[in-house]
Amino acid sequence: MKKNENFGEWYNEIVDTAELSDKRYPIKGMNVWTPYGWKIMMMIDSFTRRELNATGHDEVNFPLLIPETEFKKEKDHIKGFDSEVYWVTKAGDNELDVPLVVRPTSETAMYPMFSLWIRSHQDLPLKIFQIVNTFRYETKQTRSFIRVREIHFFESHTCHATEEEAQCQIEEDIVMLKKISKELCLPYFLLTRTDWDKFPGAHYTVGIDTVMPNGRTLQIGSIHHYRTNFSIPYDITYEDLDGEHKHVHQTTYGMSERLLGAVVGVHGDDSGLILPPPIAPFQIVVIPIISKKEPELVLDVCKMVTDILTKDGMRVKLDDRNMRPGAKYYDWEMRGVPLRLEIGARDIENKLISFARRDTGEKGTIDLSTLTASVDLLLNDISFTLYSRALNVQESMVTDITDMSEAPAETDETKDDVILRFGWCGSEKCGHTFEETTGYKILGTPYGADPVKCECVVCKAQSIKQAYAAHTM
Amino acid sequence: MKKNENFGEWYNEIVDTAELSDKRYPIKGMNVWTPYGWKIMMMIDSFTRRELNATGHDEVNFPLLIPETEFKKEKDHIKGFDSEVYWVTKAGDNELDVPLVVRPTSETAMYPMFSLWIRSHQDLPLKIFQIVNTFRYETKQTRSFIRVREIHFFESHTCHATEEEAQCQIEEDIVMLKKISKELCLPYFLLTRTDWDKFPGAHYTVGIDTVMPNGRTLQIGSIHHYRTNFSIPYDITYEDLDGEHKHVHQTTYGMSERLLGAVVGVHGDDSGLILPPPIAPFQIVVIPIISKKEPELVLDVCKMVTDILTKDGMRVKLDDRNMRPGAKYYDWEMRGVPLRLEIGARDIENKLISFARRDTGEKGTIDLSTLTASVDLLLNDISFTLYSRALNVQESMVTDITDMSEAPAETDETKDDVILRFGWCGSEKCGHTFEETTGYKILGTPYGADPVKCECVVCKAQSIKQAYAAHTM
Numbered sequence: 015m016k017k018n019e020n021f022g023e024w025y026n027e028i029v030d031t032a033e034l035s036d037k038r039y040p041i042k043g044m045n046v047w048t049p050y051g052w053k054i055m056m057m058i059d060s061f062t063r064r065e066l067n068a069t070g071h072d073e074v075n076f077p078l079l080i081p082e083t084e085f086k087k088e089k090d091h092i093k094g095f096d097s098e099v100y101w102v103t104k105a106g107d108n109e110l111d112v113p114l115v116v117r118p119t120s121e122t123a124m125y126p127m128f129s130l131w132i133r134s135h136q137d138l139p140l141k142i143f144q145i146v147n148t149f150r151y152e153t154k155q156t157r158s159f160i161r162v163r164e165i166h167f168f169e170s171h172t173c174h175a176t177e178e179e180a181q182c183q184i185e186e187d188i189v190m191l192k193k194i195s196k197e198l199c200l201p202y203f204l205l206t207r208t209d210w211d212k213f214p215g216a217h218y219t220v221g222i223d224t225v226m227p228n229g230r231t232l233q234i235g236s237i238h239h240y241r242t243n244f245s246i247p248y249d250i251t252y253e254d255l256d257g258e259h260k261h262v263h264q265t266t267y268g269m270s271e272r273l274l275g276a277v278v279g280v281h282g283d284d285s286g287l288i289l290p291p292p293i294a295p296f297q298i299v300v301i302p303i304i305s306k307k308e309p310e311l312v313l314d315v316c317k318m319v320t321d322i323l324t325k326d327g328m329r330v331k332l333d334d335r336n337m338r339p340g341a342k343y344y345d346w347e348m349r350g351v352p353l354r355l356e357i358g359a360r361d362i363e364n365k366l367i368s369f370a371r372r373d374t375g376e377k378g379t380i381d382l383s384t385l386t387a388s389v390d391l392l393l394n395d396i397s398f399t400l401y402s403r404a405l406n407v408q409e410s411m412v413t414d415i416t417d418m419s420e421a422p423a424e425t426d427e428t429k430d431d432v433i434l435r436f437g438w439c440g441s442e443k444c445g446h447t448f449e450e451t452t453g454y455k456i457l458g459t460p461y462g463a464d465p466v467k468c469e470c471v472v473c474k475a476q477s478i479k480q481a482y483a484a485h486t487m
Numbered sequence: 488m489k490k491n492e493n494f495g496e497w498y499n500e501i502v503d504t505a506e507l508s509d510k511r512y513p514i515k516g517m518n519v520w521t522p523y524g525w526k527i528m529m530m531i532d533s534f535t536r537r538e539l540n541a542t543g544h545d546e547v548n549f550p551l552l553i554p555e556t557e558f559k560k561e562k563d564h565i566k567g568f569d570s571e572v573y574w575v576t577k578a579g580d581n582e583l584d585v586p587l588v589v590r591p592t593s594e595t596a597m598y599p600m601f602s603l604w605i606r607s608h609q610d611l612p613l614k615i616f617q618i619v620n621t622f623r624y625e626t627k628q629t630r631s632f633i634r635v636r637e638i639h640f641f642e643s644h645t646c647h648a649t650e651e652e653a654q655c656q657i658e659e660d661i662v663m664l665k666k667i668s669k670e671l672c673l674p675y676f677l678l679t680r681t682d683w684d685k686f687p688g689a690h691y692t693v694g695i696d697t698v699m700p701n702g703r704t705l706q707i708g709s710i711h712h713y714r715t716n717f718s719i720p721y722d723i724t725y726e727d728l729d730g731e732h733k734h735v736h737q738t739t740y741g742m743s744e745r746l747l748g749a750v751v752g753v754h755g756d757d758s759g760l761i762l763p764p765p766i767a768p769f770q771i772v773v774i775p776i777i778s779k780k781e782p783e784l785v786l787d788v789c790k791m792v793t794d795i796l797t798k799d800g801m802r803v804k805l806d807d808r809n810m811r812p813g814a815k816y817y818d819w820e821m822r823g824v825p826l827r828l829e830i831g832a833r834d835i836e837n838k839l840i841s842f843a844r845r846d847t848g849e850k851g852t853i854d855l856s857t858l859t860a861s862v863d864l865l866l867n868d869i870s871f872t873l874y875s876r877a878l879n880v881q882e883s884m885v886t887d888i889t890d891m892s893e894a895p896a897e898t899d900e901t902k903d904d905v906i907l908r909f910g911w912c913g914s915e916k917c918g919h920t921f922e923e924t925t926g927y928k929i930l931g932t933p934y935g936a937d938p939v940k941c942e943c944v945v946c947k948a949q950s951i952k953q954a955y956a957a958h959t960m
Binding site: 019041044045052072073074081083096098099101102103106113127130142164359370411416 | 509512513514517518519520522526529550551552554570572573574579581586589599603615620626637697787
């Protein structure tokens with residue numbers, strides 16, 4: 015299957031053949047995380063955990079089920095989720111008096127507790143997170159990691175004394191995002207969503223969008239400023255230094271298993287998955303090239319190399335199966351192992367190891383005497399190359415337009431879409447006109463970007479804001 | 488609150504004041520894992536993961552929801568769980584055609600997939616596990632970690648070619664259990680459950696029971712041999728070397744957050760929690776004893792000691808809050824930190840550090856020049872002492888009886904129960920008579936124990952099997 019011929023089919027095939035997930039579970043859109051996919055997801059989670067812990071967020075685990083009475087306290091929020099939640103209505107043989115929602119996100123589970131936990135300014139900021147699965151009754155066509163009904167994600171929730179402190183939290187979230195996405199070699203757009211597309215209940219929402227190679231964007235996460243929109247209905251107040259009771263300002267930040275979907279789609283090629291070294295369960299595969307000449311020595315050196323690299327903190331697999339090397343190459347390429355080392359009798363004579371990079375296919379040799387340093391350099395360069403390549407693709411997708419008539423028509427699965435960038439006066443009226451006329455969805459305006467002199471693509475009024483629009487995955 | 492006056496109340500108070508969990512969540516028995524409790528649970532999970540990975544089990548993550556149609560395939564199993572499962576019957580505004588069970592355990596989620604995954608003898612053994620939350624509609628009085636409605640647990644599931652290989656798996660499970668429970672300093676009984684008390688659908692069940700200080704037993708986990716009881720209804724077959732299709736033999740092993748409940752109950756004392764060093768989020772707290780004499784030097788040495796121990800792989804907290812030391816001692820004792828180091832100006836002059844052990848209250852000094860080695864020895868000795876003490880308590884609870892009339896009456900919350908050991912002919916009739924007459928529950932017969940010549944406590948027939956009975960938590 016060719017990636018550039020039919021991205022959608024290519025994606026599904028990669029997920030299957032690399033054994034990331036099994037979608038034959040008897041509920042559509044609820045897939046089984048098989049060992050290889052789950053290992054990668056846990057690696058991604060470990061970076062999330064690292065960043066959140068380093069910034070003083072405490073990990074917690076809240077109940078999955080939320081009483082309808084709590085769920086319905088914030089009106090916009092419930093309107094946004096009502097059509098896509100699962101309801102537990104029965105336990106054993108009993109109908110429940112109060113139906114329970116299966117968590118679609120945890121605001122309404124957490125905030126009643128926050129109202130008990132926060133008493134004074136000394137309890138602020140409150141910064142917590144959890145890594146759990148969440149549930150949405152998805153009615154559109156499902157796709158592994160990208161649109162599923164049980165979603166693995168993290169959600170951080172914070173409470174602050176003032177709107178400004180909450181704003182600082184959002185800046186901190188963006189720094190964490192930068193660090194996490196760097197490990198995944200994923201570039202992204204950071205776009206303040208339009209008012210009609212923000213998270214239900216949010217003051218504003220920043221969407222984190224990555225671009226798939228077919229030119230469609232994939233929202234991999236989001237950051238929200240809630241102001242006091244939730245703290246008022248959930249009665250989360252603190253006593254400030256003057257003894258006055260005030261509502262807290264809140265933020266949330268979350269990213270989902272779509273991160274893995276993005277890794278598959280952005281980096282993979284016609285030979286399979288390509289994993290960024292930081293999240294690869296095996297970063298290096300060592301393959302003995304056994305010939306009649308000194309087969310035992312070859313295997314011994316392979317074991318030694320595996321041991322050395324493992325001791326130096328790398329994740330290494332020695333593939334000593336009794337198969338021809340070509341079949342092994344095929345296997346590990348499919349599974350996206352970033353670096354392959356091949357060791358044969360002649361290499362050993364020359365004190366060399368042959369390598370093949372998964373990202374570029376480049377082959378070469380490294381000196382046994384500089385093994386760890388050379389492998390480390392190669393892995394870093396693989397990360398760098400994957401990121402640069404993805405960034406180039408992302409940038410090449412962006413098309414500037416000055417009139418709606420320039421927007422290309424939506425393509426079918428076999429052709430690539432583009433991302434539109436254009437001036438926008440910011441009015442909801444022009445926004446809706448744009449979306450209805452072109453069929454593109456406005457993703458928003460770059461978060462924290464410098465002003466750009468431009469003209470609204472609809473009403474032609476002068477503006478200083480550019481917007482992005484795309485077809486989404 | 489005194490532990491030996493009212494164990495139940497003492498337990499609840501410890502869980503609250505050490506901030507392990509918050510039970511004020513608006514659904515009874517679904518509690519919030521607060522940061523400190525969740526950290527300890529994640530430590531316990533890390534040992535589970537270590538042992539399961541080391542024995543070739545792959546970690547997976549299966550969907551939470553199970554279609555009723557799959558859930559009802561094994562008749563005994565569904566009979567065992569029917570009255571205690573939560574049902575999702577609605578999604579958005581739609582009634583679901585097939586109601587979904589919220590996982591009470593994952594046999595019925597996993598086995599339809601196993602039937603797809605296993606084709607030939609080369610696919611065996613299949614060994615997987617997951618660490619997830621599970622749900623039981625508990626109607627009895629709930630208690631944090633011990634009887635809750637959302638339960639954090641791990642479950643491993645294996646498939647084998649033969650009954651004997653499945654039996655070997657159970658031996659491997661028992662070795663893992665030994666290693667995990669050693670980290671928690673928990674002794675336990677390993678008892679083959681009676682036929683009328685085995686897991687619904689199991690061929691046989693081995694219960695893992697620990698003894699709480701009030702003389703009641705707590706089942707912290709179990710191991711099951713399923714034979715082909717599930718592989719027949721779920722059609723899990725493999726083709727053997729002769730081309731014959733055969734049903735696989737299955738086992739499962741699981742332990743829950745009750746492990747943490749046992750740690751709280753078994754090790755704690757009137758001053759609070761006592762954590763075994765391997766699972767303590769902070770193993771050591773360093774407290775500066777600031778006086779007028781060289782306060783800065785004291786703080787510097789405290790920081791240095793904290794750094795050294797941290798670099799040597801220990802989890803250390805420097806408590807430099809502006810409070811009197813006594814208040815700090817109280818705090819960290821409540822939270823169960825195994826070892827406290829105190830450093831004042833005079834200690835520094837003498838090149839000594841004062842310590843206080845949480846398990847025995849013993850105080851002493853260690854030489855600065857042997858810091859890491861001394862602390863390491865102390866932590867190991869704390870583990871050893873906790874285990875030995877718990878084992879003594881467990882053994883002291885066991886009372887041998889030769890006639891049912893010797894069984895003491897059940898006590899109220901303020902007095903301690905005992906565990907009965909007695910001869911049993913093994914018949915269901917005598918078993919039921921015993922349970923009805925004495926009010927004790929038969930836990931089973933020691934797994935893998937040598938035969939003991941004895942007489943059935945009911946029918947007086949000669950036997951070679953002893954049974955244990957107790958009141959359970």
